[in-house]
Amino acid sequence: MSAGRTIRLFLVDGTPTGLKTAEIMNWTGHVLTGPRSKLSELIQRPECRRPGIYFLVGPNPENTLRPLVYIGETDDVAARLKQHNRPADKGGKDFWEHVCLVTSKDQYLTKAHVKHLESLLIQNAIEVGRCDLDNNTNHEYAGLPESDQADMATFHDEVRTILPVLGFDFLRAAQTAAAGDKPTQPGPTFRLKLGKYGIEASAREIDGEFVVLKGSLARNKWTGPDHGYKALFNQLCADNVLVPDTDGLRRFAEDKVFASPSAGAAVVCGRTANGRNAWLEVGTGLTYGEWQDQQVKGAQPAPDEGTG
Structure with missing residues (x-):
């Protein structure tokens, strides 16, 4: 730490x-x-x-x-x-x-x-x-x-x-899972799959931020109704974070930090999605929400140093 x-x-x-x-x-x-x-x-x-x-x-x-x-x-x-x-x-x-x-x-x-x-x-x-x-x-x-x-x-x-x-975030480097990075709070890997479209994306929580990993796949375009995440999807395409891949899909060209699991899930799916349910922990199958709840339940308060 x-x-x-x-x-x-x-x-x-x-x-x-x-x-x-x-x-x-x-x-x-x-x-x-x-x-x-x-x-x-x-x-x-x-x-x-x-x-x-x-x-x-x-x-x-x-x-x-x-x-x-x-x-x-x-x-x-x-x-x-x-x-x-x-x-x-x-x-x-x-x-x-x-x-x-x-x-x-x-x-x-x-x-x-x-x-x-x-x-x-x-x-x-x-x-x-x-x-x-x-x-x-x-x-x-x-x-x-x-x-x-x-x-x-x-x-x-x-x-x-x-x-x-x-409140000025513009100089803060995003944590990534790239080799050589040493996150202070490494988390498990989560997967989101859309079998119908051959999409599989991976993500991790690194230093409190939700990071969709480089190489993850996403829909080629936004297919859902207008939403704030639509602008995010289009901006990532314009910034070449989401680049064209085979089979009419897009691929993450780099690790990308999202404000929430739902923001990451929406970009992958090309429509709004509940990230707390969509992302599953690799190995256990727990949803992100279930995994997070498990972490909270297992946390123990530190002893009060002011008591004898």
Whole structure:
């Protein structure tokens, strides 16, 4: 099991929808985030006078399944955010609804550091594929000494750790069952079969996420009524996660994380499906729901260390 981490979260104005700050124990980084509606308050914060990395996040009108994100760097965050807040026809950006700023508590980060971080984070976002980037290009920056590059790699890893806690998932790499991965909570393999169509798909629960495995088969197209999962199916086809296979089927070209077993089952079946019943544990024949219930029934609470 992975070691635990301590993250300190502070609600600046006492509300969960307002400005928030976050820090990880023994990390020099500091995160400030809030909605665009609080921008006038955010830019008055002292963090906005330091060099830093910032993320502008909002819905993507051309892709409802992934957010649109802009990743930038600056040594004057307040001035840069004022520019981005202008109307699009005056050089601003209309899409974003939230902003997230990453700076350093000890003011260690310099302009050179944040330019290097920006390059790392843009490349990371491209590789993970959980968002669409509004950035036009990714300028690789290699102007740091080797020791500073190592420090920024560590800083980058901490940014990836803390952002999902604040609701920003676009840098979090999906767990897979590929060789070399070491999930902290490996689960059994589940199968879904549609004998009529010659479809067989496999999945595992890895670190709390439901992952349909590479090589699994799926219907060639969505056959059910309009549903949110239809958009998911079509997007996976467009992203070449579901690629054409023999016999008029599609095949998963890579491991794919789904929000639930039902989402994975729907994509495999090309129609809505109850994933808790459709996926069967290999070896026992238990449905996913029965397997999960078995895990819960078998769990025992840890002893209360406060009692004698």
